[in-house]
Amino acid sequence: MLFDTEKRLMEILKEQVEDIDESEVTMDSKLTDIGINSLSFIKIAVAIEKEFNMQFEVENLSVENFETLKNILEYIEKK
């Protein structure tokens, strides 16, 4: 289940983040290190909401709340 979520999250990243190098991205990658900024984070959050049929709370719509991809993964799993 977690593996499936991880795979779907990676697909979203490939679609939403320009020039992302998939081979260098792990779940421990920091969002800032892989080129995710405040604007691209919102695009990713919108795509996650659609893909996983969930809603980010307003206070969690900020890139500062998620240091790594793993943090996003855990957030999706909790929902």
Next chain:
Amino acid sequence: MLDIKNITQEVTNENYKELPLYFPSPIYYSLYAAIRFSILLTSEKTYPWFYSNFIQLRFDNEIFENQLQYDNEKKRKLGFPDHILHIYPIEVMKKDYKGASLFFDEINLNSNIFQFKKETLISEMVDYLNNGYYITTHLDVSKLPGTRYYNGIPTVHSVLIYAYDLEEKCFKHTDFQNNGSMTIIKIDFEDFINAFFSDSVPESQRIEKMRSKYYLGLCKINDENTFSFDVESIKLLLSDYLNASNTSKRYNLLLPEKRGIYGVEVYNAIIKYIKTTSSLNDMIDYRVFHVIYEHKKMMTCRFEYFESIGILDSDLNISKKFSAVEKKANDLRNLVLKYTYTKEKNILNLIISELNEICSQERPIIAECINRLSSDKIHKSSIVDQMYLNSSMEKQYLNIL
């Protein structure tokens, strides 16, 4: 709080000169203001002046009504025209108003009185930088590789040149990135000349923005002057904000009085704006919400400063309380971005509810600040201590010493 760690070092060697910058500017929604703040805030002596001003918000309902007529297709191509929400009085940072002239020596060279030549312009600019002058000008940004406008619609845009490199044959200037944050970009001398003398921009646009076809502004910090830091004035301006009073009446020696909606009433104006634009299926201007965020961020900084110099009791935790409002304004800005991407109408209700919450959260904190601000306990070691205080305060101040 403004942090001198954000000031870059001056660098001088044979082929290279870089003047210090406060980077990024704490207020950058307005490029002309960001440029001048980046220069001005390299001097700590300007901080009491900075914190004593830019307290108000002003919603320009006239521009808003004009923009309702503005074609949606044009907005998609050119972006939104003018800002409808401002931190007031940001206009004082325009070169025409010279509001920062207390700390600025500024010389404007324009083509009405000065002849600019392609052959000599670069070497003249190098001389100006060597003499410690920052250079502001307008360039046709569609001619500037490395910017988001490159090869786009020809348009002139403010830039700040603060460094040159003779080996790489380039200047360094400040600009916005695609995500709206500020960045530093190198510009080849050749590209600079093409952008400066570009014929692609209609002369009327150049005249409108620069008052002449070409111009260079030469700016240097003059920190021999002092600012009269006045706690009572700050209390008045904060009260204007809470009472939604037209603060432009207080600045009428410097600026023309401006109609508009001021202070906490801007939230109702923004809610009306959201409802109107939504009913017309129009786009919401994201910049309005970025301005709200910058205003809250600066208010937190202001309160931290007041606490640091002792005019506000830090045990009251006012800056800490206000940082929660700042966080909420950041959330709101993100929510508006989400709406921009999804166009889900139900998000508009959330946006309106967040605006109302920000308004109700900040009111009591600002009111408490006004009640508790006092010049009696000013720290002797603070920067204000070294400056002239206005005459009514000076007596009290000397008594403490």
